[in-house]
Amino acid sequence: MDFTIENYISEHAKTFQAMDTQMIQRSIGMVFDTIAEDKKIITCGNGGSSSTASHYITDWNKMYNLASGEKFRGLCLADNLGLITAFGNDLSYDEVFSGQLNSVMDAGDLLVVVSGSGNSANILNAINTAKNLGGKTLGVLGYDGGKAMPLCDEVFHVPSWDMQICEDLHLSFGHIVMKAICRSKIQTTL
Numbered sequence: 001m002d003f004t005i006e007n008y009i010s011e012h013a014k015t016f017q018a019m020d021t022q023m024i025q026r027s028i029g030m031v032f033d034t035i036a037e038d039k040k041i042i043t044c045g046n047g048g049s050s051s052t053a054s055h056y057i058t059d060w061n062k063m064y065n066l067a068s069g070e071k072f073r074g075l076c077l078a079d080n081l082g083l084i085t086a087f088g089n090d091l092s093y094d095e096v097f098s099g100q101l102n103s104v105m106d107a108g109d110l111l112v113v114v115s116g117s118g119n120s121a122n123i124l125n126a127i128n129t130a131k132n133l134g135g136k137t138l139g140v141l142g143y144d145g146g147k148a149m150p151l152c153d154e155v156f157h158v159p160s161w162d163m164q165i166c167e168d169l170h171l172s173f174g175h176i177v178m179k180a181i182c183r184s185k186i187q188t189t190l
Contacts, residue, residue: 015159019159023154026154027155027173028180030136030138031177034109035073040105040109041057041060041072041073041074041075041109042074042109042111043111043112043113043114044076044122044123045113048116052114052140052171053077053112054078056074056112056114057076059175060072061074066182080100084096087099094121094122094125097123097125098125101126101135105129105130105135106135108134108135110136110137113127113137113141113152114140115139116141117146118139118145119146127151128151136153137152137154138153139151139154139155140155141155141156142170156170158170
């Protein structure tokens with residue numbers, strides 16, 4: 001399909017409407033349950049997905065605390081350049097997330113991986129490490145879900161081979177979660 005603004009908007013809407021709302025609800029439920037259990041939510045991703053993973057923690061942390069007055073225990077493994085480059089240089093880029101998980105993840109914590117393809121070695125290693133540590137895993141994935149899809153406990157899957165559509169809807173997921181965890185407590189002036 002040729003790019004036009006109209007085609008992009010149409011494809012965006014068509015893809016979102018094709019998604020399983022029960023899958024979306026289960027994914028939100030994983031975040032909800034993790035907060036209720038006072039466990040950590042840890043995110044990661046590569047490239048644009050790393051920015052999305054960071055954006056999740058920013059929105060969820062700030063807005064949940066403002067709406068409820070309660071603490072939100074979250075961190076993004078893509079935010080510490082020192083740790084990323086240390087693991088990348090000293091071990092392997094494939095270990096940049098799993099290496100960090102070994103020192104911060106506890107049983108019952110939730111790892112949220114954001115990936116267009118679901119095939120990046122560092123994402124797959126992170127999922128396996130989280131499971132070995134007793135953590136739960138939520139994949140925010142695109143394309144066909146890749147190798148990550150069957151490894152994750154739950155997925156928010158965008159069924160599109162267009163990376164920009166996937167990234168747009170992955171970011172939307174973060175906003176959906178933020179609104180759900182804050183519910184009507186969010187002030188309209190924020």
